[in-house]
Amino acid sequence: xxxxxxxxxxxxxxxxxxxxxxxxxxxxxxxxxxxxxxxxxxxxxxxxxxxxxxxxxxxxxxxxxxxxxxxxxxxxxxxxxxxxxxxxxxxxxxxxxxxxxxxxxxxxxxxxxx
Amino acid sequence: xxxxxxxxxxxxxxxxxxxxxxxxxxxxxxxxxxxxxxxxxxxxxxxxxxxxxxxxxxxxxxxxxxxxxxxxxxxxxxxxxxxxxxxxxxxxxxxxxxxxxxxxxxxxxxxxxx
Numbered sequence: 001x002x003x004x005x006x007x008x009x010x011x012x013x014x015x016x017x018x019x020x021x022x023x024x025x026x027x028x029x030x031x032x033x034x035x036x037x038x039x040x041x042x043x044x045x046x047x048x049x050x051x052x053x054x055x056x057x058x059x060x061x062x063x064x065x066x067x068x069x070x071x072x073x074x075x076x077x078x079x080x081x082x083x084x085x086x087x088x089x090x091x092x093x094x095x096x097x098x099x100x101x102x103x104x105x106x107x108x109x110x111x112x113x114x
Numbered sequence: 115x116x117x118x119x120x121x122x123x124x125x126x127x128x129x130x131x132x133x134x135x136x137x138x139x140x141x142x143x144x145x146x147x148x149x150x151x152x153x154x155x156x157x158x159x160x161x162x163x164x165x166x167x168x169x170x171x172x173x174x175x176x177x178x179x180x181x182x183x184x185x186x187x188x189x190x191x192x193x194x195x196x197x198x199x200x201x202x203x204x205x206x207x208x209x210x211x212x213x214x215x216x217x218x219x220x221x222x223x224x225x226x227x228x
Contacts, residue, residue: 031214033216035218040123040220041220042120042203042218042219042220042221043158043203043218043221044218045215045216045217048213048214048215050212050213050214051212054212056213058215059217090157090158092157094214096214102148102160102163103150103158103160103216105157105158105159106157107155107156107157108155108156108157
């Protein structure tokens with residue numbers, strides 16, 4: 001199994017509170033991603049990183065920010081959580097080599113915003 | 115905007131039958147087309163993948179058929195087993211400079227009846 005750890009795995013919070021999800025990898029992969037998974041929508045990209053301090057937006061980035069100060073850690077922050085951000089969040093990593101595009105996923109963080 | 119369209123949303127197959135899941139895409143810049151399998155409570159995991167210069171790839175009971183002119187690809191699961199019951203996602207990768215983005219379909223929940 002790829003060395004990816006997400007924390008927390010489960011969180012319940014209230015509308016308007018800040019939330020930070022952490023993804024930690026031990027593979028030294030260059031690329032890290034945050035996806036959210038919702039019924040009927042599959043996996044949608046929130047933000048991704050292609051190196052330390054190099055990040056970019058995905059298709060559903062509004063209301064989210066990210067930071068990557070070290071290769072192994074990629075943080076996803078909801079500055080002021082809303083009920084529409086209730087979801088399962090997955091971190092994924094890849095080496096990014098052209099010959100293989102495999103993403104390795106963490107086990108997910110289930111967030112409930114009341 | 116859903117760049118990868120997946121169907122059906124759910125599929126029920128008898129043990130030993132053939133499961134077929136279809137995907138279509140619009141962006142001709144995609145260069146890699148993987149399928150991911152996800153069991154409840156787990157992150158998705160790569161099942162099989164294909165490049166657009168190949169029309170078919172087979173790995174055990176799993177086959178990807180790829181039609182570049184129609185911009186469609188499909189997953190066939192032969193001799194389907196109850197253990198194949200999971201959610202399946204097709205995906206497509208686009209490379210742009212340093213970016214490596216994987217766009218997912220909306221998923222198909224497969225149930226294989228014993």
